[in-house]
Amino acid sequence: MKQLAIAWQLLRRDLRAGEVRVLVLALAVAVAAVAGVGFLTSRVDAAMQRQASELLAADVSVEAPRELPADWDELASDEGLRHARIVRFPTVVFHDGRSQLVQAKAVTADYPLRGELRHSATPDGEEVVSTSAPPAGEVWVERRLLDSLGLRVGDSLPLGRGELRIARVLRYEPDRGADMFQIAPRVLMAWADLDATGLLNAYSRARYRFLAAGDEAGVAAFRAVLTDRLQAGQRLLGIEDARPEFRSALERAQRFLGLAALGAVLLAGAAVALAAHRYRERQSDMAALMRCFGSRQNDILTLYLLRLFGIGAVAVLIGLALAWLAQAVLGEVLAGLFATTLPPPSWRGAGVGALTAVVTLAGFALPSVLRLRHVPPLRVLRRDLGAPSVSTWMLLASAAAALGLLVRWQAGEWQLAGYALLGLIGTALGFALLAWLLLWAGRGLQRGAPATGWWALRFGLGALQRRRGLAVLQIGAFATGMAVILLLAVVRVDLLAAWRDTVADDAPNQFLINVQPEEVEPLRALLRDAGIADPRFYPMVRARLTHLNDKPIDEIAFAEERGERFAHRDQNLSYAAEFPRANRMLGGLWWGPDDAGHQVSLEKRFADSLGIGIGDKMEFDIAGTPLQAHVMSLREVDWDSFQVNFFVLFNPKALADQPGTWVTSFHLSAADHITLPRLNREFPTVTAIDVGALIGQVRTLIDRAVLAVEGVFGFTLIAALVVFLAAFQAERADRGREIALLRSFGATRVQVRRAAMIEFLMIGGLSGLLAAAAAWGAGWLLAARVFNLDYAFNAWMWIAAPLIGAALLSTAGMLNVRRVLAEPPLQGLQAS
Amino acid sequence: MEHGFTVPHGTLSILRDIHLRVKAGESLAVLGPSGSGKSTLLGLLAGLDRPSGGRIEMFGTRIDDLDEDGRAALRAGDRDAGGVGFVFQSFQLLPALTALENVRLPLELSGNRDADARARDWLGRVGLGDRLDHFPRQLSGGEQQRVALARAFAGDPALLFADEPTGNLDRATGAHVAELMFSLQRERGVTLVLVTHDENLAAQCDRRVRIDGGELRESA
Incomplete structure (x- = not known):
């Protein structure tokens, strides 16, 4: 109790000391980065949890690319279930x-069976909840559609051959999970209006769903009935199947952001270690005195642990406040990505932040503070006796252990944790090594500086050599912080431009x-016009892949996740007699006119993902017929090239008789406002996709997601700045003495300021240079090795960074120097 | 001249009613027990701090109303323009600089064109010509103080302030350093203000004053 009272009293003093403030700041940044990510991902997670039960808008559902049998309504009713039908399809x-x-999404009257729809009379109007779909003749649309086309509630919306009245603004639909990251705005309409619009035919690119809901026994019975009747392409979905790929995407994003936040923790840790080292030095007198007064080593240990705990608690509070602010801003940035509003964050994020603080303190600060109990009491007589210093290896081992623990925790598995830890430490060491080499090479510059008239330059450059260890740390840390931001902000844009x-x-x-098929010639005429x-x-036949080398695909374990996806989705097959444009033959033979067999040509990456090659056998199901x-x-x-291309091309003899549709692509000048509306009027079931607009929308999505990642990396940059301050704080006493001595020799303030300015300009400039080099190197590697692009030299980045x-x-x-300069030289000299 | 600090319940007086004149070329010892304020007096005389009241002149210029940079300029000058050198009890060598660099530093600072040659010359004079590239930690206490003496005299000052120059040295080394300092001072005709509590050292000065309880009096 007595210890606690003393610790409390001393903590208040501690918080006024420069090095403790730096320690608190560093720790707060680490907490803010990790807790900010925790808060943000918990909001997205909660949004998904909320939707999971409603994700199907039913208890059981069957999805298929074609309309589901009409007698299913009766089957569901027989089991005492309510039922509904949905069809989703893109249109312009x-x-x-x-x-x-x-x-577009057309629904029958009972939709949704589970969950609710929310809509309003105006875009900003009050939200109304309903459990029934729009009546015939009406559409409910998302605000984005109104904004993009300048429409208002009450206007008519032309859909295919018909026109429907915009009655409500759609704010929320339960089964949105599938399209949570969606590009095109939703138009919700009544199933009854489908025929009048003529938007759908047998070949339309649509997803049909049959929904049923009711008591558990009925649902189970209905599932059993359906399981026997399911045909190829029909997929039975229960709540447990609701968008697993979306969940895994979120988990991956969570891991990535969590690990990205650890970059900030690593740098903050370095600052914490520096500040703790200085704290140990400054507290040695007090520890010696207490030992003199009869305190046992354990008393001293308890006192300092309590104070360290107090310092940590203050940092956690500040860090959490920062994190809360950060998640609010990032949440706002990301809000447009989600079709639903994000619920408030969970307090788990706060726990994660606090735990990060504990581990960081334990790994980076504790080794120094623990040594305080070993301060010899004799120090009161002999000032040169301090606490035995911590061995560098011990400090590194403890820091690596703490970091390893945090990385393992964020990564969730050992292998990824190992790679991430190596990546983090490797990057930091790489930057430090480069910084050291730059400084080493810079010695010549200092020696070459004229001895007279250029004193500030010579002395400022010399300071980098005198404090090389700290300068390396400062440059390494700041270069890391800047490089990650440059990579996202500049290199990404450069790559896109390339x-x-x-x-x-x-x-x-x-x-x-x-x-x-019958529209091809009239459409060709229209386009020529x-x-x-x-x-x-180009012909296109929808099919599903069923077997590879006679083995059902459900029994194949694909090495790549991509392969799994390719295998289970609808395939767009095509055929061609001639080798297609914008293609290059990598191996095998193209068929001649006399080849009669069932042959396919595959795109290389598609084949690789499925793990097959030339000579292998594939089997598809085309509307129930195996091929x-x-x-x-x-x-x-x-x-x-943006030409129409296909992963799977058949010999025409094998595929030409199968039912299918056709696709085409062409360049339309931006000034042409006539062709598309005419096309839409004359061919309502043809869907025109504006690639330019689509790319623009995807870019907006990516920009927002990147902004969130930049937000997290922003903490890394702040942590790097704290490392700089911590290093400054660590050598403040030496610098104070140096400045006092220079002043006693007659150096003017301007001279001292100039020398310090040159030192800081060099540290900042070299950091920026290293960061630009690293970002450029990474961009060049990505361009050359991953994207096959020519990466231009961005002079602007090399100058600006x-x-x-x-x-x-x-x-x-x-x-900071200004404060040191404000002290009379006598004070600086006497302090030493 | 007087000097003190404002504390919560009034003023803490360190130096009171100090009247002191030092003639050019003279050596003056300021004696006094620990905490008597003699180091503070030395700092004020050298312009390293400003007195709370009164006036201080150096080379005929009032320094108490000069700003920090004005006082620094006076210290930086060579003999013709004044010029001040220092020797400290704790040597005050910069640990990251070699002996040569430490001596060269104030010369470069004042724009001296032959700083390097002069620094080498002075280190030779104090017997450290073969230790030019050694860092302070590689030198003994006596050697470090000799580097400090070389640094102080290399700038050819008119006035040298020495604060307990032998305080951190053993008797024999201290005597050797003191002998070197006085011989150089006489040879160069430098005015010396020496602060010490060592009566023997003070005895080697032309004149002694004693400071006690913040007040100054002439000593025999």
Whole structure:
């Protein structure tokens, strides 16, 4: 109790000391980074949890690319279940010369069976909850559609051949999970209006669902009945099946952000270690005195542990406040990504933050503080006796252990944790090594500086050599912080620009899908009318992959997740007599006119993902009919050509008789406002996809997601700044003495300031230079090895990064030097 | 001149009613027990701090109303413009600089064109010509103080302030350093203000004053 009272009293003093403030700041940044991510991901997680039970808007559902049998209504009723039908399909809406791709959803009257719809009379109006669908003649649309086309509630919305009245603004639908990250706004309409619009036919790219809900026994019985009747392409979904891939995407994002936050923790840890070292030095007198007064080693240990705990608690409070603020801002940034509002964060994030503080303190600060109990009492007589210093190896081992623990925890598994830890430590060491080499190489610069007239330059450059260890730490930390931001903010944009340069100006920007065989010629005529010289149409047959080398795909364990996805989704098969444009043959043979067999040519990456090659056998199911073929060749496709291309191309003789639709792509000038509306009027079931607009929308989504990641990396940069301050604090006494001595020799304030300015400008400039080099190197590697692009030299980044680094660190440094300069030289000399 | 601090319940007086004049070329010892304020007096005389009241002149210039940079400029000058050197009890060498660099530093600071040659010359004079590239931690206490003496005299000061220059040294080494200091002082005709509690050291000065309880009086 007595210890607690003393600790409390001393804690208040502690918090006024420079090094303790730096320690609190560093720890708060670490807590804020980790808890901020925890808060944010808990909100997304809660949004998903909330939806999981409603995700199907039913208890059981069957999904298929074609309409489900009519007698199922009766089957469901027989089991005492309520039932409904849904169909979702993309279509384009035109209004006032503008077009917008929408995700239409037609539902029967009883939809939703579980969960509720929320809508309002105006975009900002009061939300109304209902459990029934829009009546015939009405559509409910999302606000985004109103905004993009300049429509209002009450207006007519042209849909295919018909027109429906916009009655409500749709705010929430339960089974949105599938399209949570969606690009096209929703148009919710009545099933009864489908025929009048003529939007769907047998070949439409639509997803049908049959929904049923009721008591558990009825649901189980209905599931059993359906299981026997399911045909290829029909998938039975229960609540447990609700979007597993979305959940795994979230888990991956959570891990990535969690590990990204650890970058900030690593740097903050370095600052904590420096501050703790200084704290130990400053507290040695007090510890010696207490020992002199008869305190036992354990008393001293308890006292300092209590104070450390208090310091940690203050840091956690500040960190959590920062995290709360950060998640609110990031949540706002991300809000547009989700079709639903995010619930408030859970307090688990706070627990995660507090635990991070405990582990960071234990790993980075405790080794120094523990040594205080070993301060010899003789120090009261002999000031040169301090606490025995902690061995560097011991400190590194303890820091690595703490970091390893945090990484393992965030990664959730050992292998990823190992890679992440190696990556984190490797990056930090790499930067430190580069910084050391730069400083080593810079010795010549200092020696070369003229001895007279350039004293400040010589002395400032010399300071980097005199404090090389700390300078390496400062440069390494700040370069890390800046590099990650540059990579996201500059290199990403450069890569996108480089990719855009590879796309020809006249590359197709419109895709028409869902063209029926009898529409091909009239549509070709229409496009020619519009000035499109040679519109090429490609056949497309929907199918499902069922077997590879006679083995059912459900029994195959694919090495890649991509393979799993490819195998289970609907396949778009095509056929061609001629080798297609924008393709390159990698192996095997193209069929000749005399080849009669069932042969396919596969895109290389598609084949690799499925683990098959030339000579292997594939079996597809096309509307209930099996079709077998052997792989005859592998192709590489230039997707950037924006031509219509296919993973799977058949010999025409094998596929030409199968039912299918046609697709085409063409370049439409931005000034042409006539062709698409005309096309929509004359061919309502044909869907036009504006690729340019689609890319723009995807980019907006990515930009927002990247902004969230940048937010997390922002903490890394702040942590790097704290490392700089901690290093400054660590050598403040030496610097104070140095400045006092210089002043006693007659150095003016301006001279001292100039020398310090040169030192900080160099640290900041070198950090920026290293960061630019690292970001450029990473960009070049990505461009050359991953994306096959020419990565241009971004001179702007190489100039701006050192300038920004120099500006930031010289400002922070000079603010601190000003305080040292304000003290009379006598004080600095007497302090030593 | 007087000096003190404002404390919560009034003023703490360190030096009171100090009248002192030091003639050019003279050596003056300021004697006094620990805590008597003699180091504070030395700092004020050298312009390292400002007195709370009164006036201080150096080389005919009032320094108590000069700002920090004005006082620094006076200290930085060479003999013609004044110029001040220092020797401290704790040597005050910069640990990251070699002996040569430590001596060269104030010379470079004042823009001296032959700083390097001069520093080498002075280190030779104090018997450390073969230790130029040694860092302070590689030198003994006596050697470190000799580096400090070389640093102080290399700038060719008109006035040298020495604060307990032998305080951290054993008797024999202290005597050797003191002998070196006085011989250089006489040879160069430098005015010396020496603060010490060592009567023997003070005895080597032309004149002694004693400070006690913040007040100054002439000593025999």
